[in-house]
Amino acid sequence: MVAPARLITPEIADQYDVSQHTVTKSWAQHSEWPQPVGKRGRFKEYDAKDVEKFVRDHVQRAAVDLEPTRLYTAPDLEAAGIGITAGTIRADLTRGRWPEPDRTEHGVNQWLGSTAAQALAGRRGYRRSTQP
Incomplete structure (x- = not known):
């Protein structure tokens, strides 16, 4: 299956395993949240690559390599x-x-x-x- 180029809030929530509330009330309130690129039904559409970049830069925490025996x-x-x-x-x-x-x-x-x-x-x- 080909990943969609545009995502709406329920799809973003599903893709990143968060609630729709997290997307709309937390992420979308951030100053660097991507601008909508369209509308589908009652939802704003966002470019999937822009959303991915936002999550990578502002949500995901980088893995830290800790010394296992220290x-x-x-x-x-x-x-x-x-x-x-x-x-x-x-x-x-x-x-x-x-x-x-x-x-x-x-x-x-x-x-x-x-x-x-x-x-x-x-x-x-x-x-x-x-x-x-």
Whole structure:
């Protein structure tokens, strides 16, 4: 099947596995969201390549190559450029959305790079690393 050159909100939501609300109330409110190129029914149409570029530049987080056997603290992971803050890691740990630390010494939580990479791979919006 050939990918359509133009997409409407429901198609964008399906293609990127998000809700239509996310497309209209979050992405489309961004200053760099592409301009409509037409209309289909009650929906504005957007160039598929422009939408793809927007998602790549503003939504997807680049995969970060972490050393699998190195221990990282939450601030270390933030500094490594994983795209989330140390505070988010701590909050997600409390809510059960981040793995338990591989090591806790002197009250400092530490995760192996492999543990953090696996947790990140399961989060929406992360590109998969090219390393095995």
